[in-house]
Amino acid sequence: MLRGLTTALLRGWNATTAMTAAGIPSKCPLFQTARGYPRAVRKRKPEISSHLDDLPPTMLMKKYAKVPDIDKVDEVVKRMLSLEMASKREKVKIKKEQLADKVRRSPNDCGSLEVQIAYLTARIRALQEHLQKHHKDKENRRQMMMVIDRRKLLLKTLRKREYDVFENTCKQLDIEYTFPLPYCRRATRRWVVKKALCIRVFEEVKKQKALEKLKQREVRARAAKDQAVQKEGTPV
Structure with a gap:
């Protein structure tokens, strides 16, 4: 392929024509450069900071940290047991x-x-x-x-x-505690009708309880009145 390209260029052909004759694919970066196409700029990925960066590489692994006489081990072995190789x-x-x-x-x-x-x-x-x-x-x-x-x-x-x-x-x-969001439900037609029915039932029950309390108060008042009359009518 390169030999055919060199031969075509020596004959005075155009660079694009020479590469086409040499069989170079059109998607090749060399072909795009010859045509004057701009190259796509690759965006560099931002470096992600890790929460493990503050760990020193010379620290031993957890299972080897409490081994007796670990300080007397060779430096190469220590390096193999450290976080550098972990x-x-x-x-x-x-x-x-x-x-x-x-x-x-x-x-x-x-x-x-x-x-x-x-x-x-x-x-x-x-x-x-x-x-x-x-x-x-x-x-x-x-x-x-x-x-x-x-x-x-x-x-x-x-x-x-x-x-x-x-x-x-x-x-x-370094935790930021946030309160959970309040429960929010989409107001559908069925939910609105059901809520109105529940409110109506609640109001009716409330009225019945109020009537019952009123009757109980009247009964107590009558009983207290009768008891007072009886006390007044009894001879001393």
Whole structure:
């Protein structure tokens, strides 16, 4: 192909004609350059900041951190056991523990509401980072929505029980709690008729209860009057 192109150019042919004779496809970038077509500018994807960037690469993995005599190991082995060679799952595990340490009540606290919220927060941020790169991953998006709903429920429970702990948890984990939107239903014709019927029934029941209360008051007043008359008529 290149030999045919060189021969055509030496004969004095046009560049476009020479490439067509050489069998170069029209969609080739070289062909488009010869025709003077503008090249498509590829947009650079913005760099996504990860919540795992603050983890030092020299830190050991979670399962090797408490191994005895780990400091005496060779540097090459340490590097293999560090976060530099670790997967993203291992880094998320360490991030979970770091977030849990901020809100943990005691060293052995692993099941309180604050610790559960910290674990879910780390998982949510990992899923959000994944979806920024793979925005068509519907399964992980569904998982993220389920985890977010679970965390909202835990935050709501913690807010009702201990408001001070709730505020501290949101501050330490950098969570912005928003109240759920009020339920809004589309006003269909059937819904409007049903609502009017319910209001009419409520008003009728209210009137019946008011009449019953009035009758009870009249009966009590009569009984009190008869009792007073009897007291006045009895001789002392």
